[in-house]
Amino acid sequence: MQEEEREILAEGVQAEGKGAVILCPEELPEITNTMVLVLCASERFLAQLKDLYGLNRWTRDYSPEIATLMTSLLLNPEGLLLKFFHQYVPELQKYFPAYLGECGRMIVVAEAGVPLSEYLNASWDVRADLARQILQMIHDFQNASSDWMVIFADFSYDNFAVTADGHIQLLDLEDIMIIDKRDISPGQKHKSACDEECFVTFTKSLFQTGGQDCRVVPQYSQVMLLFACHKLLSDLDSTKYLRHFYDEKEKQVSTVGLLHDIPEILEPNMSNLLYSCVFESAPGQRIQSANILKRLLEATGRGYMRS
Numbered sequence: 265m266q267e268e269e270r271e272i273l274a275e276g277v278q279a280e281g282k283g284a285v286i287l288c289p290e291e292l293p294e295i296t297n298t299m300v301l302v303l304c305a306s307e308r309f310l311a312q313l314k315d316l317y318g319l320n321r322w323t324r325d326y327s328p329e330i331a332t333l334m335t336s337l338l339l340n341p342e343g344l345l346l347k348f349f350h351q352y353v354p355e356l357q358k359y360f361p362a363y364l365g366e367c368g369r370m371i372v373v374a375e376a377g378v379p380l381s382e383y384l385n386a387s388w389d390v391r392a393d394l395a396r397q398i399l400q401m402i403h404d405f406q407n408a409s410s411d412w413m414v415i416f417a418d419f420s421y422d423n424f425a426v427t428a429d430g431h432i433q434l435l436d437l438e439d440i441m442i443i444d445k446r447d448i449s450p451g452q453k454h455k456s457a458c459d460e461e462c463f464v465t466f467t468k469s470l471f472q473t474g475g476q477d478c479r480v481v482p483q484y485s486q487v488m489l490l491f492a493c494h495k496l497l498s499d500l501d502s503t504k505y506l507r508h509f510y511d512e513k514e515k516q517v518s519t520v521g522l523l524h525d526i527p528e529i530l531e532p533n534m535s536n537l538l539y540s541c542v543f544e545s546a547p548g549q550r551i552q553s554a555n556i557l558k559r560l561l562e563a564t565g566r567g568y569m570r571s
Contacts, residue, residue, distance in 0.1 A: 301341050303470065304478035306444035309412075313337065316347050342437040343371045355408035359401050359434050376425035376433045380496075383426060384520050389564070390430075391522050395497050396561035397432040398424075399554055402488045413443040413482055419491035421519075441481070449479045454547045463487050489554045493541035499524035500535055503542045527564075534560060 317333050336344055346363035349356050361373035383394060405414040418439035425433050454462075466484050470477050494503055499521030526534050537560070540553035 300439055300441050301345070302337060303475040304441055304443055304481060305337075306447050308444055308446065309442055312352055313344060313348065316344065316351060340371070341440075345437045345440060345442075346371070346373065348442075353409045353412055353414075356404060356414065358431065359404070360437070361433055361435070376435055377427040378425060379421065380424035380426055380432070380522075381421040384522065384524075388525065388527060391524075392561045392564045393430070394426065394432060395522050396558055398492050398496060399489075399558040399561070401432060401434070402492060402554075403558070405488065406482070406485055409445075411445055413445055413448070413485065415441040415443060415481060415485055416488060417491055419488070419495045421496065424496075443478065443481050447479060448482050450482075452480060452483055454483065456547055457544045457549065458484070458486070458547070459490075459543060463490070486550050489541055489550055493538055493554070493557075495519075497521055497523050498538040498542060500538055502539060530560065530564070 313333060314330075319330070319333065343363065343366040346360055349360060350363060361376040364372040364374060366372060380394065383390060386394075405416065416434070416439060418436060423434060423436040425435055427433055456462075463484060466477070470481070498504075504519070504521075521538075523534070523538065534557065537553045537557040540549050541557060544550040544553070
C-alpha cells in the first residue's frame with residue numbers, strides 16, 4: 265500500500281471537486297477490527313480493489329474516488345471483500361453469502377440460513393459434518409488460492425450460519441485479513457509450542473509496528489484452528505474453563521461445544537485431538553491434531569466409525 269493511501273486511512277482526506285470525504289481520527293478506536301484488513305494490505309491487493317471500483321493506475325491518490333475506496337475499506341469493508349472474493353478468489357465464494365449490491369453503508373446479500381447455534385442439539389452426524397466443514401474452511405482459507413491467504417479470528421456462533429442445503433457460511437467479514445502470498449516468507453516454522461502468549465505477543469507486535477511482520481503472518485495462521493476448536497467445537501471442561509483470549513470476567517461463562525456427547529467408539533481419541541487443538545504441547549501438534557480430527561469427522565460422516 266502506498267504511503268499516501270495509508271495517510272488517507274489514518275488521517276482522513278479532503279476530497280477535491282465533489283465535496284469532502286472525512287475519516288475522523290476520533291472514530292478509529294470504535295473500528296479497530298476493520299484496521300485488520302488494512303494492516304497487511306499489499307499493493308497488489310489494493311490495485312485489485314481499485315479495479316473493482318473501476319479505477320486505474322492513473323487515478324490520483326487524493327482523488328474523490330480513492331477517498332471513497334479508502335472510506336469503504338476502513339469503515340465498511342464487507343461489500344469490498346464479498347466482491348473481491350467473487351472476482352479474484354472464487355474458490356472461497358461458497359463460504360460467504362452471495363453479494364447482491366450495496367447502497368451507502370448498507371450491503372445486500374442473499375439469505376445465509378439458520379444460525380449455527382440452532383444446530384447445537386442436532387444429531388451427532390449433522391454436528392460432526394458442520395465441524396468438519398469449519399475445519400475444511402480454515403484449510404481452504406490458507407490453501408485454496410495460489411495468490412491469497414485469508415486469516416479470520418472471530419470464531420463465534422453468531423458469525424456462522426447454515427444454509428438450507430447444510431453448508432457453513434461466514435456472516436461477519438469485518439475481522440478478516442488478506443495476505444498476499446507473493447509477499448510472505450515461506451517455509452518458516454515455530455521452534456516451540458504456540459499458545460495464547462505466543463499469539464498475543466505476535467499480534468501486539470504486528471499492530472505496534474504497523475504491519476512490518478506481515479510476511480510471517482502465515483506462521484501464525486494456526487490461530488484459526490485454536491479459535492475454532494476453543495470457541496466452537498470442543499465441549500471439554502478442560503477447554504471451557506481454561507480459556508484463551510477472554511476477559512477475566514468472561515472466563516467462567518461456559519458455552520456448549522458443537523462436538524458434545526461424542527460417541528463412545530470415537531473416544532478418547534476425539535477428546536484428545538480437541539484438547540491438543542486448543543493447547544498444543546509441541547510445535548506442529550495443533551495442526552497435526554486438527555488434520556486428524558478432520559479426517560475422523562469425515563469418516564464419521566461416511567458411517568465408518570459408528571457403533
